[in-house]
Structure formats: C-alpha cells, structure tokens
Amino acid sequence: MKPISKNGFDKVFETIARKTAQQLSRRNFLSRLGVGMAGAAVVPLLPVSRKAQAAPASVLSDFASKAQTNDPTQCNYWRYCSSDGYLCACCGGGPSQCPPGTTPSPTSWVGSCINPDDGQTYLIAYRDCCGQDSCGRCACLGQEGDMPSYRPQLNNDIVWCFGSSSMVYHCSSAGLVGLAN
Amino acid sequence: MLPSIKHRVAFAALTCCLMLAGLAWAGDGSDSSKSTSRLQPVTREMENFARNCQGCHGDSGVSVNEVPTLANRIGYFTRAKEGREYLVQVPNVALSTIHDQELAEMLNWMLKRFGADQMPADFKPYTGDEVGVLRKVRIIPTVRRAEVVKLLEDRQLVPNKDTLSLPMRTTY
Numbered sequence: 109m110k111p112i113s114k115n116g117f118d119k120v121f122e123t124i125a126r127k128t129a130q131q132l133s134r135r136n137f138l139s140r141l142g143v144g145m146a147g148a149a150v151v152p153l154l155p156v157s158r159k160a161q162a163a164p165a166s167v168l169s170d171f172a173s174k175a176q177t178n179d180p181t182q183c184n185y186w187r188y189c190s191s192d193g194y195l196c197a198c199c200g201g202g203p204s205q206c207p208p209g210t211t212p213s214p215t216s217w218v219g220s221c222i223n224p225d226d227g228q229t230y231l232i233a234y235r236d237c238c239g240q241d242s243c244g245r246c247a248c249l250g251q252e253g254d255m256p257s258y259r260p261q262l263n264n265d266i267v268w269c270f271g272s273s274s275m276v277y278h279c280s281s282a283g284l285v286g287l288a289n
Numbered sequence: 290m291l292p293s294i295k296h297r298v299a300f301a302a303l304t305c306c307l308m309l310a311g312l313a314w315a316g317d318g319s320d321s322s323k324s325t326s327r328l329q330p331v332t333r334e335m336e337n338f339a340r341n342c343q344g345c346h347g348d349s350g351v352s353v354n355e356v357p358t359l360a361n362r363i364g365y366f367t368r369a370k371e372g373r374e375y376l377v378q379v380p381n382v383a384l385s386t387i388h389d390q391e392l393a394e395m396l397n398w399m400l401k402r403f404g405a406d407q408m409p410a411d412f413k414p415y416t417g418d419e420v421g422v423l424r425k426v427r428i429i430p431t432v433r434r435a436e437v438v439k440l441l442e443d444r445q446l447v448p449n450k451d452t453l454s455l456p457m458r459t460t461y
Contacts, residue, residue: 214353217344231331231339261344261381270345271353285343287328289336 171252172222183248187232189221191250192264193280196237198246204283206237212281213238214271217262219253220288231285236277238269243279333391334398341385342399350403354456362453364404366437367412368446374423375437377415379461383424390417392424430461 111122175186180203181195187203188195200207216235223230255262267277331339339348346352350360366372376396377383387395393415400408438453447453455461 214347215345215356218339220340230328231336233344261341271355284328285339285348286335287330289330289333 168224168227169222169252171250172224175222175224177223177225181246183246183250186223187221187230187282187284188248189250189252190219190232190254190264191234191248191280191282192254193236193247193277194243195246195248196243196279196281199237199243199279201237201279201281204235204281206281207240207243207279210237210239210278211272211274212236213269216268216283217264218285219262221252229288231288233283233285234264234268235281235283236268237279237281238267238272238276239274240276240278242277332398334395337387337391337395338399341387341395342381350399355460357455357460359399359403361404361407364400364407365441365447365453367400367404367408369437369441369444371437371440373415374426375428375433377420377423378426378428378433380428380430383426388417389421389424393417393420396420431459434461 109126111119113119113122169189171184171189172186175184175189176182177186179185180187180197183195185203196206197203206212213236216233218231218233220229220231222228253262254264257263257265260266267275269275269277345356346359351358363376366376382392382396385392397414400412441447441453442450
C-alpha cells in the first residue's frame, strides 16, 4: 500500500510500521517480549567477577588499587598500606608474626587497609618486632593513615617498641584486628 | 507435534534460569581460602577504641607499665562526679579527633567492657553534649589525677590505696 503520509520522514516510519503489522503476529511480539524479560531477569545471575562492584572505584585508595593478597613478601601486599620498615615476612617471620629471636612489641598502632578481593576495610595493628638489629630486607613505605610525628600515636616513623625489653627495631608486622564498621 | 510458541518460550526461559543459577552457585565461595572472609564487622564504638586506644592500652585493657591499665580500674572513677569528668578530660580522650557523640558512645562502651563491676548501679551513660562541655576543660593530668584519686580514697569509694596506683610516676 502506498503511504498516506506526505512528509518523507513520516513515510519511512509508516512503511516500517505497516510492514511490521502485516508480517508479524501479535503473538510473535508477545513471545519476543517474554524472552526479553526472562533474559533481563537472569542477567544478574551470570557468574561474572563482581570485584568492581564490591569496591567502587571512588573508595579504592591508590595503594589498594595496586594491592595483591597472595604474596606477603611484597610491599604491595594489601595489609602493608601503612607499614614503614622491613617486612617481617622477609625476615624469617610472617605478615603478623615476629621472626625467631625477636619479641613482638606490647604496643602497636592501629590503622586500616582495603582488601582488594572484597573491597572491605580491615583494621590492622602495626606492631614492630624488637630485640635484634634491623633486618634490612624488603624495605617498604606505606603511608596510608600515617600521621606526622607530632601525632605519635598514629605515626609509623618512630620505633614502636614501647614496653618491650629492648628498644632495638628489627622489622614491622601487620596483624589483622578486625573488619571495620 | 510441536508445542505452542508460548510453551517453547516458557521452557527455554526456565532452562536458561536453571542453567545460569547453577553456574552462579558454582562460582560462589571463591574467597574461601582467605582468612578474612568470615569476619563480622566491629561496632563503631569498638572501631574507635581500636583505632585510638587499643594499640597501647591493649584489647583487654591491660598493657605494659608505660600505659595505664583500664581493666577493673576506670569504673571506679565513675563513682564520683570529679572522676566521671576526669575520664573525659584526660588528654588523649579530650584531645582525640573523635566527635562528641561518638566519644560518649565509646566511653560508655569502654566502661561496660572494662569497668562494669566497679560502676555505681545508678550510673548514667555519658551523652554527647556532656562530653562536649567536659572535654573543653584543660587539666594538668598528673595533678588532677592525684586529686581525684585522693578524693575517691577519702570517700572510701575504692577498696584500698593500691587500687588506682600507677607503676610509673609520669603516667596518669
């Protein structure tokens, strides 16, 4: 049938609409709509990685966006975001364990780091291991939440061996305290 | 005989759903190897305590000689008005960066955790407004503490003279 519209633009759409109406049944439309709706409903069930969703980009700090959770002997291990010094994990200890022959300081300072696997913030106790000379391996400088030395409670430049039998610094550990609020 | 279009569509959608749900379930629990995956978040009071106090005072409120003990001690201070005020005016509490309301909540939580047995039965929790006023007052901590402790001892609000004594003279 010849389009009744006069405007060229209208003519194009009239032709498409008429062809569609003549060639497709109403059931065809309903079935396609049904498939579309079912499809849209199952999209969230797809087994995709939700890392990005768990941690919105705006929340991820510079450190966390480059952090990893597998190798505690690297500076970018997620718990070291505020660790300043030699990693105990490189000195015969673990990320939260002092090497043999040193003692964990009874005092520490508590900061927090984002775990890039789940995007959550965890409280971390930065505790120095004391009693032997500096370990000298894996020197790292994480500075998140680190305050200047005139706020010593949250400063990582000072030696945290207060209350320990020896004030000699060996390495820094980063123990997990809990999941932040 | 072919089933109607409606049936075919419904069947296809159902199959799709089941398949995808199965895949999603199989992909779950990928974090099971991480030690952090089962932790419950701490409360706001606990987090403020952890970030501002716990490192030195210890999570059980007992630490080394350099850091005064909280456990089984701070509760006694709430037995007198002056002691109640002192707990807010002690410098690391008064000068902390915690807001009045959260500071009041944290102090109430600390008293419950470290001093429940020593608090008077009619103890009224700190409020944000009260803390806001109290923390503005500057004290000389060693001097003020000695005054408050003497007052508690004179009124027999502490069992004996050792109860609130400190192992190091410069601490408070």
